[in-house]
Amino acid sequence: MSCVNRTFVPYNNVCPFQNKGTKMTKIHYSVLFMAMAAVFSLSSCAGDKEHSAEGTVADATMNGMSIDTGSDTVFVSTMYSDPDKVPGVLIGDSVAVKYVMKDTDGVTVPMVVSLIVIKHSPYYYIQGTWVEPNPIDSAQVQGVILGGDGTAVSVGMETLLFKDWSMDGGMLLLGYKSIGNGHVFDGTDTLKIDRLDADSLVLSRNGNVVWKFGRGK
Template sequence: MKKICVCLLVFAAMLMMGSCGNKSQQVPFDNGDSADFSIDSTLYGICAEGTSMNSLQIITDTGDTLTLDLSDARDKGKVLGGLQVGDRMAVMPNADKTEARIVINQTTLLGNWVMPNPIDGSDEVGISIKEGGIAESIAQGSIIYRTWRLVHGKLEIVLVREGTNDIEEVSTYDIVKLQADSLVYRDEEEIFEYSRQKPKDTYGVDVKLDDSSLDEFKL
């Protein structure tokens, strides 16, 4: 009788081990939400020597050399900032990268951009767009610009407003106009029209007098 009980216990233990070994682990269900649909499809690179009136040759940051047709972009006024060999460009291409939808000359975009103070027009205020994605305010104490970038063919600016406990505000704009001396961009509510800041006049320039002139001042 004891032998039968021992055999039954051993058999039960074997069944339990077998069932544990065959138990499958649950795998988290992937419904596709983990995919990043916000990946920027903009091409970044340098305007190359093969560029012409109707086509842009760009050497991308990944080392590819592409030639993109500009006909559609020109018709829609989306070639912004001009085409200059050696300038840094940001381009929104079509799916097969044969045509440019939006072309932005990043080199032209850099610099100090100002407008009359909208409060009283007594002074100039604006934004300084610098290399490396750095942005700074010009004569604006209530708005502190921090960074900028071009993404999806738009200008994105990060700023902090006075009295908001250093909370960053991200604004995205469509560039309407970009030339050597003018920059216009807008969002759904406002339009910003800037001109490139001109160097201030230099006062008190030293004048070198010759010896004969110096003698006239001697007593």
């Protein structure tokens, strides 16, 4: 093996490899170490390049999320992200993320370094307390509290007890227990979301408005 100057720069004019037949007899460790350090340095720099993605959160867990960009689905990890720069998200949120490729236990993983929620999903707006005047006593209100954990609690109703909720497209599914008229049974009410914004929630069934809620305190 002959010394090639364009690959290694000899230190004190000593070739790092000296052949005797096929046996390596002399290694200049300083040059070899410098070359290896340069390779690792280049690899490290390549992993710091930022990538970006923008789209809708299709799925989310404690450790990552899948983003539908419209033309592809991108998975990014939030396992070691700074919570001040990467806030929590809900399915359906429109987001813009920046990420870098990091080596973790021999596997290259896209790690999020920053995230901005461009537009919140309906899951964000629908959570909270929703009430309307009680038709029997206008001084009182009735309604439902939709918890962030999927639980539901009735407001001002003793015979209709809401238990849980979920969303399926533009529909709200409310699980309940009815204890009126001497009969007790469980059921799920499937309601169309006619309107949802920061202060209003209008729900209908078969084209007829069932609930016309305002945001409660």
